[in-house]
Amino acid sequence: xxxxxxxxxxxxxxxxxxxxxxxxxxxxxxxxxxxxxxxxxxxxxxxxxxxxxxxxxxxxxxxxxxxxxxxxxxxxxxxxxxxxxxxxxxxxxxxxxxxxxxxxxxxxxxxxxxxxxxxxxxxxxxxxxxxxxxxxxxxxxxxxxxxxxxxxxxxxxxxxxxxxxxxxxxxxxxxxxxxxxxxxxxxxxxxxxxxxxxxxxxxxxxxxxxxxxxxxxxxxxxxxxxxxxxxxxxxxxxxxxxxxxxxxxxxxxxxxxxxxxxxxxxxxxxxxxxxxxxxxxxxxxxxxxxxxxxxxxxxxxxxxxxxxxxxxxxxxxxxxxxxxxxxxxxxxxxxxxxxxxxxxxxxxxxxxxxxxxxx
Amino acid sequence: xxxxxxxxxxxxxxxxxxxxxxxxxxxxxxxxxxxxxxxxxxxxxxxxxxxxxxxxxxxxxxxxxxxxxxxxxxxxxxxxxxxxxxxxxxxxxxxxxxxxxxxxxxxxxxxxxxxxxxxxxxxxxxxxxxxxxxxxxxxxxxxxxxxxxxxxxxxxxxxxxxxxxxxxxxxxxxxxxxxxxxxxxxxxxxxxxxxxxxxxxxxxxxxxxxxxxxxxxxxxxxxxxxxxxxxxxxxxxxxxxxxx
Numbered sequence: 065x066x067x068x069x070x071x072x073x074x075x076x077x078x079x080x081x082x083x084x085x086x087x088x089x090x091x092x093x094x095x096x097x098x099x100x101x102x103x104x105x106x107x108x109x110x111x112x113x114x115x116x117x118x119x120x121x122x123x124x125x126x127x128x129x130x131x132x133x134x135x136x137x138x139x140x141x142x143x144x145x146x147x148x149x150x151x152x153x154x155x156x157x158x159x160x161x162x163x164x165x166x167x168x169x170x171x172x173x174x175x176x177x178x179x180x181x182x183x184x185x186x187x188x189x190x191x192x193x194x195x196x197x198x199x200x201x202x203x204x205x206x207x208x209x210x211x212x213x214x215x216x217x218x219x220x221x222x223x224x225x226x227x228x229x230x231x232x233x234x235x236x237x238x239x240x241x242x243x244x245x246x247x248x249x250x251x252x253x254x255x256x257x258x259x260x261x262x263x264x265x266x267x268x269x270x271x272x273x274x275x276x277x278x279x280x281x282x283x284x285x286x287x288x289x290x291x292x293x294x295x296x297x298x299x300x301x302x303x304x305x306x307x308x309x310x311x312x313x314x315x316x317x318x319x320x321x322x323x324x325x326x327x328x329x330x331x332x333x334x335x336x337x338x339x340x341x342x343x344x345x346x347x348x349x350x351x352x353x354x355x356x357x358x359x360x361x362x363x364x365x366x367x368x369x370x371x372x373x374x375x376x377x378x379x380x381x382x383x384x385x386x387x388x389x390x391x392x393x394x395x396x397x398x399x400x401x402x403x404x405x406x407x408x409x410x411x412x413x414x415x416x417x418x419x420x421x422x423x
Numbered sequence: 424x425x426x427x428x429x430x431x432x433x434x435x436x437x438x439x440x441x442x443x444x445x446x447x448x449x450x451x452x453x454x455x456x457x458x459x460x461x462x463x464x465x466x467x468x469x470x471x472x473x474x475x476x477x478x479x480x481x482x483x484x485x486x487x488x489x490x491x492x493x494x495x496x497x498x499x500x501x502x503x504x505x506x507x508x509x510x511x512x513x514x515x516x517x518x519x520x521x522x523x524x525x526x527x528x529x530x531x532x533x534x535x536x537x538x539x540x541x542x543x544x545x546x547x548x549x550x551x552x553x554x555x556x557x558x559x560x561x562x563x564x565x566x567x568x569x570x571x572x573x574x575x576x577x578x579x580x581x582x583x584x585x586x587x588x589x590x591x592x593x594x595x596x597x598x599x600x601x602x603x604x605x606x607x608x609x610x611x612x613x614x615x616x617x618x619x620x621x622x623x624x625x626x627x628x629x630x631x632x633x634x635x636x637x638x639x640x641x642x643x644x645x646x647x648x649x650x651x652x653x654x655x656x657x658x659x660x661x662x663x664x665x666x667x
Contacts, residue, residue: 274473
């Protein structure tokens, strides 16, 4: 009876992974069987967001650097995969000025999405080379500036993105099964990365850059690898998202989206995969509920004026409250493990917690 | 083993070291003493490569290592336990130790080394899955030393290991350091607590404002230098005069 022992040892060692994967998959299957189209849509959207937020966690959570550019990689992945997967006819209709050799390209959806990630990773690799040398406020500001640059390029380069106008006509490839598979794969990757030597060295550099250097960690190198890897996954997530939503404009990849992604990551706890997972789930649910409430209020004529932006407002207040109550997020910087009661081992308010800090 | 010659180092416009030379032979335990700002930590930082020296040479096992990156000096076998128990607070004890060993990828060797650390520091076994930041000051210092030892250093450098620890804890740490020395580890020890350091070292160097004031055995140092005046200031203006 060696096999059951082996399995229980694996369960124990990888308990975090099982605690997250089991509900993710189970809910997916149940909804696929009984869910209404609206619920299926929400869960698919949750899975896509989970991919993108976990990619954000890989870089931001482990390095402590506020990653403003993240949504830019999502955008690059979305546009690149769309251009690669759309039929030439549709493209020439949707984007009249597109370069002829781009119009001719057409790939199946899955390779197109993967290549979209590669394009995002290449751009990140070029931009990250100088930027990963910067730390503290300087690093954060330059990343923010990069987001603005990418946004301006997206809104102006109408031979590629159709400018500020809507880019439409993508195939509706992403449904619940595809999104679920994507989320599972990214969850495995993010977990593996966090526990790997690379991720560990990056977390050490986040805690104390100079101490990490003293034990031989090359801070710039580990940050750079994480930055490019995170961009690759974000780009793939962007492609999956694009083939779910099927039409979008550069507005979808700017401050509002960045704020949403940051809320998802920070509310749960950016230092851990469990935190990113919990935050994404909570924010997705809260957003849908608030949206229903908002449209209900507007439709019922409860007020003489229309209530707009209630969702964003409540989300922002929620984030402030959570961060005052638990600065390192609801889950915090340590992963949840089985059994669940070992909570006292977490450094909640002790030294070295994961404060949201542009390191 | 380690030879530092005529080392100059500066922080921007401020020169912190004016031509320091020192030597550590294999198997020796050597102390680097001096008051705050004398340049002890700067010397260690220059040796590890965290700080690039302006001038001078540092050779380790016959190889020039001045201006080498910290990664490469760690790989060559120099390990520093930084001042102020610089452990990674949000990482677990296990992760801290794994980081110390990341240069050697050998799984079996990691296990042996880990067992050895548990023997030296039984408390770390108890706290293996706790975050480093939750440990007490003395435990953190032990973790910092264990982490440095995990890389199997040929030369272990300790920067103020007793700083901020209770007297009992200080005793334990010093006992541990002499224990490590007896096992054959070569040690360069920086200490403010000169009296305690002199009890366990083979030789000592005394630094004042960036240059070497004295070097010799603890006995010679005690005879020729009024140690109390070094730290607390004598009646003379030149308060760390060597009495020949």
